[in-house]
Amino acid sequence: MKVKLLFAVILLLLLSSLSFAQDDSAEIDTSAVVEELVLPAPPGNLSGVDKPNDHGHSIDLSWELSPDDGGGLNTVLQYDIYHWVPNLMLELNLVRDSISVIQKIIRKTTNGIIEGSQADSMKKVFEKLSRSELFDVRNSLTEYVKKGNKGLAEACKSYPEGGAWLFLDKKPSGTSTFDHIGSKEFKSSGFVPDFANLYYRVDAVTADGAKASSNILGPIQSSGQWYNTFRTPVVFSVLLFTLLTVFFVQKARKGADLYVRPLGGIEAVDDAIGRATEMGRPILYVLGLGSAADIATIASFTILGRVAKKVAEYQTELLVPTYDPIVMTVAQEVVKSAYLDAGRPDAYKEDTVHFVTQSQFAYVAAVNGIMLRELPATNIYMGKFFAESLILAETGALAGSIQISGTDEIAQIPFFIVACDYTLIGEELYAASAYLGKEPVLLGSLKAQDYAKAAIIVLAVIGVILAQFDFGTEFVNLFEVVN
Amino acid sequence: MKRQLPFLLVFIFGAFMTIQYYIPHESSEFVYTFLLDWTMIIGIFALALGIWSLYQVSVEKIKHKKENWVYSYVTLFGLFIMVVLGFTFKVGDSWGLYSVFVIALMAFLYCLINASIAKSKGLWFGLSGVALVVLLGIAYFDDSWGVAFMTSEGLRNTMFTNFADFVMTPILATMFALLAFFIASAAYRAFRARNVLASLLLVSAIIVMLRFNPYMPFGLPELIAELSNWLMNVPNLAAQRAIVIGIGLGIVATSLKVILGIERGYMGKG
Numbered sequence: 132m133k134v135k136l137l138f139a140v141i142l143l144l145l146l147s148s149l150s151f152a153q154d155d156s157a158e159i160d161t162s163a164v165v166e167e168l169v170l171p172a173p174p175g176n177l178s179g180v181d182k183p184n185d186h187g188h189s190i191d192l193s194w195e196l197s198p199d200d201g202g203g204l205n206t207v208l209q210y211d212i213y214h215w216v217p218n219l220m221l222e223l224n225l226v227r228d229s230i231s232v233i234q235k236i237i238r239k240t241t242n243g244i245i246e247g248s249q250a251d252s253m254k255k256v257f258e259k260l261s262r263s264e265l266f267d268v269r270n271s272l273t274e275y276v277k278k279g280n281k282g283l284a285e286a287c288k289s290y291p292e293g294g295a296w297l298f299l300d301k302k303p304s305g306t307s308t309f310d311h312i313g314s315k316e317f318k319s320s321g322f323v324p325d326f327a328n329l330y331y332r333v334d335a336v337t338a339d340g341a342k343a344s345s346n347i348l349g350p351i352q353s354s355g356q357w358y359n360t361f362r363t364p365v366v367f368s369v370l371l372f373t374l375l376t377v378f379f380v381q382k383a384r385k386g387a388d389l390y391v392r393p394l395g396g397i398e399a400v401d402d403a404i405g406r407a408t409e410m411g412r413p414i415l416y417v418l419g420l421g422s423a424a425d426i427a428t429i430a431s432f433t434i435l436g437r438v439a440k441k442v443a444e445y446q447t448e449l450l451v452p453t454y455d456p457i458v459m460t461v462a463q464e465v466v467k468s469a470y471l472d473a474g475r476p477d478a479y480k481e482d483t484v485h486f487v488t489q490s491q492f493a494y495v496a497a498v499n500g501i502m503l504r505e506l507p508a509t510n511i512y513m514g515k516f517f518a519e520s521l522i523l524a525e526t527g528a529l530a531g532s533i534q535i536s537g538t539d540e541i542a543q544i545p546f547f548i549v550a551c552d553y554t555l556i557g558e559e560l561y562a563a564s565a566y567l568g569k570e571p572v573l574l575g576s577l578k579a580q581d582y583a584k585a586a587i588i589v590l591a592v593i594g595v596i597l598a599q600f601d602f603g604t605e606f607v608n609l610f611e612v613v614n
Numbered sequence: 615m616k617r618q619l620p621f622l623l624v625f626i627f628g629a630f631m632t633i634q635y636y637i638p639h640e641s642s643e644f645v646y647t648f649l650l651d652w653t654m655i656i657g658i659f660a661l662a663l664g665i666w667s668l669y670q671v672s673v674e675k676i677k678h679k680k681e682n683w684v685y686s687y688v689t690l691f692g693l694f695i696m697v698v699l700g701f702t703f704k705v706g707d708s709w710g711l712y713s714v715f716v717i718a719l720m721a722f723l724y725c726l727i728n729a730s731i732a733k734s735k736g737l738w739f740g741l742s743g744v745a746l747v748v749l750l751g752i753a754y755f756d757d758s759w760g761v762a763f764m765t766s767e768g769l770r771n772t773m774f775t776n777f778a779d780f781v782m783t784p785i786l787a788t789m790f791a792l793l794a795f796f797i798a799s800a801a802y803r804a805f806r807a808r809n810v811l812a813s814l815l816l817v818s819a820i821i822v823m824l825r826f827n828p829y830m831p832f833g834l835p836e837l838i839a840e841l842s843n844w845l846m847n848v849p850n851l852a853a854q855r856a857i858v859i860g861i862g863l864g865i866v867a868t869s870l871k872v873i874l875g876i877e878r879g880y881m882g883k884g
Contacts, residue, residue, distance in 0.1 A: 186640045238765055315640055325640075355639040362636050369632075369866065376870055423880075424653065426865045429872060433879025456664030457657055461880060468882025485671045486664035492789035504681050518793060525796040539861045541854055549804040557857040558864030564879055572876050576867045583863050 168341035171199040171207050174307075174333050177345040184613075187355030188313040188323040190331070194345055197335040200304045206337040207304045214311065215330035215349070217286035217294040223279045224320045226272050229253050233269045237262070273318070280317045284327035290349070296332060309333075313353070325354050361613035376579040383571035389578050396535050396553035397563050400434075400511070403533045404441045407508035413448035414438070415507040417498060417523065419514025419538065420491060423457040426561070427539045431513035432465050433564035434537075438511060439469035443478055451484040452501060454494045459486045495519040499526045512536040512551070513560060516543045524550030537563060621875045628873035668693070677731040687727070694723055699774040702759055703767040710758030716773075718752065721745040818845050 175195040182189035192212065200207035232253045257265065286293070302309055311331070313323025323329070330349030334342040383389055407414045416435055421428040435451070442449045451466065453459040463484045470479040487497040499522065502510065510527040512520070513536070520536075520543040527534050528550050536547040537555030547554045555563055558580065565573030590610075597606045627649065634642050672686035698719060702712070725742035729735050753761065762768050769775075807813040824834065825842030871877035 184638055186638050186643055188640075315643075355641075357637055357639050359636050359638045366636060372863070372866055373870060376867060380876065426868050429877075429880045430868055433877065436879045436882055453664075456660035456662075456667075459664055459667060460660055465880065465882040482667070482671050482674060486667040488668075489661075489664075490786065492786040496785075496789050500682075518790065521796045521800055522789070522793055525800060539864070541857055541861075544857070546800065549800040558860035561864035561868045564877065573871070576871055576876065580860075580863045580867050584860065587859055587863075 168337070168339050169204070169206070170341050170343045171335045171337050172197045172203060173343035174200075174210060174335050174345040177331065177333050177348045179331060179348050179351050181351070181353045182310060182312070184356055184359040184361050186315055187325040187353050188315045190311045190313075190323075190329060190351060190353050192309045192311060192331055192333070192348070194307055194333050196305070196307050197343070199337075200335065206339075206341075207335045208338045209304060209336050210302045210306060210309075211334040211336055211342070212299045212302065212309050212311070213296040213332045213334070214299050215290060215294055215332075215347075216297050217283070217289060219279060219283060219286040221295065223276050223283075226276050226279070227318060227320050229257070230269055230272050230276070230318065233257050233265050233272070237265055237269070276317060280322070280324065283324040287324070287327040287329065287350075290328060290330055301336075323353060326352050328352065361611075364610050364612055372579065372583055375582055376576050379578040379582075380572050380575035383575035383578075386571075389571065389574045391562070391566060391574055391577055394555065394559055394563060394566055396537060396555045396559070397566050399533075399535055399553045400438060400567070401441065403509035403511070403535060404438065404445055404447060406533060408445040408447045410508045412508040413450050413505055414442060415498075415501060415505070415510045415527075415532070416449060416451045417510070417512045417514070418451065418453055418458055418462060419512065419516045420454050420494070420519070421458070421515030422455050423461050425515050427513075427515045428458060430561045430564055431537075432461060434511075434513050434567065435462060436465045436469045437564075437567040439466040440473045443470045443473035443475040446475070446478065449483050450501060450505065450507065452487045452494075452498050453484060454487065454489060454491075456486055456489075459484055491517070491519060495522050498523055502526050502530045502532070506530055507532050510534045512538070512547065513555070513563075514538065516540055516547075521546040521550060527551075620881060621878070625873055625875065628869070632869075632873070665693070673727055673730055676727060687724070690727060691720055691723060695719060696774065696777060699768070699771055699777065701763060701768045702761055703771050704758065705760045706758040708758055711752045711756045712759050712773075715749060715752045715756070715759075718745050718748040722749055821845060 174197045177192065177194040179190050179192045181187075182191050194210075197203075197207045199205060236254065236257055257268075260268065299311060300309065311323070314321040316322060328350030329352065330347055331351070332347050333345040335345075336342050379389070404414060416438060418428060418431050418435070421431075423429070439449060449466065451462055453462060463481075466484055467476075467479055470476050488494050501507075502523075503526065507527075507530070510523075510532045512523060512534070516523075516536075516538045517540065520538070520540075524534060524536065524547055534551035535553045535555075536551040537560035538544060538547060539557050539560055541557070544554065544556055548556075562577050562580075565577050594603060594606055597603050630645070631649075634646050669690065672689050674680075675683045675686040695716065698716075704712075722742055722745035725738050725745055729738035729742055732738050760767075801819070805812075805816045805819055807816050821838060822842050822845060824838050868877060872880070
């Protein structure tokens with residue numbers, strides 16, 4: 132009961148300040164003619180469309196430049212863009228602001244965030260409340276905004292009564308387009324409702340402050356789309372590539388002999404494990420800094436599985452320090468299964484795969500420490516690597532280890548090539564798992580990649596030839612993808 | 615079923631994520647962010663496993679007195695004390711018994727570690743119990759500092775920020791700085807003119823280095839600058855693009871293999 136009463140009082144306070152806010156908006160709306168000033172010609176033919184291929188809540192505006200922009204009196208300095216909002220929206224914005232203030236008081240992060248007299252007065256009101264009351268009021272206000280938003284579309288129908296023009300943005304002279312990207316979050320003050328009647332106006336403004344308004348655009352509605360037509364080339368490419376992969380996988384299943392070129396780095400893995408066994412030293416496997424969602428890390432798991440199986444067979448020690456706890460969990464499962472497959476589940480130790488830290492250079496320090504203390508016979512780096520790649524590889528080289536690396540990070544490949552004995556470059560990392568297993572199904576996908584690459588080379592050559600005859604742009608546009 | 619269910623989940627969510635890329639609608643974005651939130655939640659739970667793993671490895675090192683085992687105490691003290699510092703903050707003008715609290719915390723950790731490795735576990739558990747009582751007593755009766763689990767006040771604790779800013783950051787910067795020396799030694803190895811290709815690399819490297827050398831702006835022939843730009847923008851960029859195309863195809867192929875259940879290595883089913 133107490134909270135409800137409190138909520139009602141706060142809401143009353145906010146609503147009473149609405150008139151103040153509306154006065155503000157009236158002040159912003161300075162379209163009134165100033166007699167002494169020479170008005171510029173207004174921008175013409177303001178039009179707008181719902182922004183295509185988006186999640187909604189956005190409108191693309193365009194207009195014809197004022198005749199006095201770059202010509203005529205040449206006095207236009209900028210264009211001010213306004214949109215009309217119902218009173219309900221202004222009211223909800225005030226409530227949103229107060230939610231934001233409460234949120235900051237709860238989190239005690241008020242430094243430099245609460246600005247303006249209105250927010251300051253809100254702060255004074257809310258600071259008197261206890262923590263539990265703050266939570267209750269915040270939840271009640273959030274619920275109020277949620278319900279209020281549902282009525283926005285209806286409120287927008289009342290145009291031009293019961294609302295005000297709000298300033299959105301300004302654009303320099305010479306500009307004839309503006310994308311009103313609204314927020315989809317109902318808690319945000321920039322929220323633009325979908326399927327609601329929206330109205331816009333553009334004012335040409337001179338350096339003296341004289342303004343001339345365009346025609347009023349509206350009603351216009353925004354909505355989200357169910358298919359992004361800009362990404363059609365990607366759909367075709369992925370479908371073609373999928374078909375190619377399925378075709379070669381089926382072919383491989385039927386027993387076709389698929390040639391895959393040898394990968395030096397992968398062929399060296401067996402020798403490296405053998406070397407470690409002979410020397411009685413461990414093998415260090417580094418999965419890099421990637422998360423378990425990175426494809427490079429997923430490929431690295433497969434290689435780790437093969438390495439762990441060999442290690443278990445040869446009864447050598449394996450060390451896998453990890454950077455990410457999820458990667459650690461997956462790697463533990465991979466290594467455990469590999470030991471089981473090798474018939475040596477007893478040889479598996481829980482601390483074979485262990486977590487170190489999620490700080491990049493602290494991880495480097497730990498792995499370098501392992502290298503210099505344990506002196507592993509072989510270091511294998513497979514996955515995502517960043518600035519730490521050379522520090523790791525050079526320390527490994529100093530420790531006298533045989534080093535095999537593989538990454539899809541372009542910037543790190545040269546470092547690995549210089550400091551390691553064998554390096555898998557880019558896609559070779561993904562191919563390694565198929566190559567290690569020699570399973571026809573996996574080799575099939577490699578063949579599909581080869582054919583896709585051949586197709587890309589052919590298309591690149593066609594593009595170069597067409598560019599010589601000025602057809603290059605049209606050809607390139609066929610493959611254009613806009614995000 | 616135990617083996618099939620994970621593959622089914624991978625297929626469903628993998629296929630959804632593939633299709634989601636082409637659907638800009640709000641509802642599609644909602645499911646996408648919802649699933650991403652789940653990865654964060656899983657990550658937080660996995661972090662607990664990670665910390666447990668680190669604790670176990672460090673305790674094992676202490677137990678078997680492996681090389682540099684003393685540093686494992688530093689690791690564990692650093693790990694747990696920084697967590698406690700990050701959750702506590704000063705209320706009054708002085709820290710009161712806070713330093714005694716931190717010392718009691720270290721003693722508690724020391725006793726707990728020894729309780730898990732020593733033969734006389736009872737003694738160490740008893741001592742850790744005493745330290746815990748002291749800890750809780752100070753935390754309860756000392757009003758000069760407080761505990762904040764729900765707010766960020768602990769992150770402004772001067773002890774926490776001093777350790778982070780004046781110990782942690784310089785150490786990490788030092789590790790990063792080592793890269794400069796490693797680049798020099800790696801460059802020396804890479805540029806040795808052992809054969810024709812290595813000699814070409816050496817010549818190219820000299821040209822590019824001359825171009826970017828701040829001490830040689832005068833008298834540098836225009837040809838060197840043009841040659842350097844050509845090396846960077848034509849052969850270098852062409853090779854990089856070739857690798858990027860290969861990587862792109864590799865990513866799509868691997869993703870397809872994972873979604874379709876062809877690639878199972880990440881589940882230890884290689």
